Amino acid sequence: MQYPDIDPVAISLFGLQIHWYGLMYLIGFVGAWLLCHHRSKQPGSLWSAQQVSDLVFFGAVGVILGGRIGYTLFYNFSGFLADPLSLVRLWQGGMSFHGGMIGVLLALWLFARKSGKRYFEVVDFGVPMVPLGLAAGRVGNFINGELWGRASDVPWAMIFPGDPLQISRHPSQLYQSLLEGVLLFVVLWLYSSRPRPLGAVTGLFGVGYGTCRIIAEFFREPDAHIGFIAFDWLTMGQILSLPMVVIGVAMMVWAYRTQPLASAPVKAPTRKGAKAK
Template sequence: MLTYPHIDPVALELGPLKIHWYGLMYLGGFAAAWWLAKRRAQAEGSGWSREQVSDLIFYCALGVVLGGRLGYVLFYNFERFLAEPLWLFAVWEGGMAFHGGLLGVTAAILWFARKQHKDFFAVTDFVAPLVPIGLGLGRLGNFIGGELWGRATDLPWAMVFPRADALARHPSQLYQFALEGVVLFSVLWWFSSRPRPAGSVAGLFLTLYGCFRFLVEFVREPDQQLGYIAFDWLTMGQLLSLPMVIGGVVLIGWAYQGRGKNQGA
């Protein structure tokens, strides 16, 4: 069994203001996405300006925060929302959901594409390789905060998370960091480094993330307020990931059947 590294989840205190590592991870993800997007925009014939990149990252950041919070409330704590509607705005209590953030970013991209007169799938393919960095950093934030731990196990790399109990558990946050962050970024960055049919990069993102999340959910502790939602094994994370896998496969097939225009990186 490995020893869980006790790291103070508060990175910095400025009087009454506490800055958590999780929040810094979000900022790091947005900063990295902006830097990489700017780098790609500088490539000859990219069709992107510096101002467009800045606007896109800003809109996507809003989509992540607003969609992530709304998704967490509606997907994972809907009963509490019905009892306390104003709890939706209690962001200081924490609570973000990736699938809600994905919907928020999709809406932001749709708005941006219409405003800038760009093809929707050209924008999604531009954004998709930038997302895994934020996902990976977010999972590191979860690990530092000792939250979203895995199920009990006797594997040699198991850890005891103080906020859970005295059981040795899967460090599922690190599994997600590796798969949703490192592996997903590496594959998408390579795949998008040369011209691909429009929609194929976004489709690959949806497919791989959905598969990775579905698999990790088997060793991640279900949300306490929900538990298993069906068959004594299906979690909400798995249920929400299934449409991603299906949609991603369909989108890739649509792109490679010639219905999407070829787009550069």
């Protein structure tokens, strides 16, 4: 199957080009903002509309700065040394989830200090929306024709235009969009819809993302300038994801053993002598 001919530029107007890759991130941020606002209106919520907007802003800055810097450090440091301006060419692709995650965690720490909320209260509230951005970002990778998969003869395998070998490959970007994006979002949304111990939702995200990423990496071609790290099958993405699973499991154990339920609904007060319905 030939890769569909998709123009990476979504809109070109008066010399200004808006790329699909950037629009995918915008879709992810807007989706997170809408869903956070929806949750902030639920009974027992301690979040205001302004706090939600500030949270999404802090998270967006953390994703962009952390993702780009992480990609440079983990995957393309030599390219950065040769062309330092490549750091700001976001439309060309090249974002690291693990760098973005570190950036978001730092940004949410700053937000927690600013808002006076507990750190894991903030992260537990925001992390279920992260897979939306991951799903959109992987679609952006697919549109850019980058980060393709390993050679395959499955009926939906594609020949990507940038592939020097011009062989059929797994569209692993779409696999990741479904696993790390859609599936993980559904799991986290349902899990966090009921009161959970503080930190448990964050821990489940670590377990879920790390597991999905490790699985997806078996279908994704390693970066050409890095290759396999060990055993001719272990990739950088898997090495960076394994600690997430371990830390996520440890966080969930810690949360259920030591933390009270968080985000419990607030019951409406009843008048003295009246029966609660």
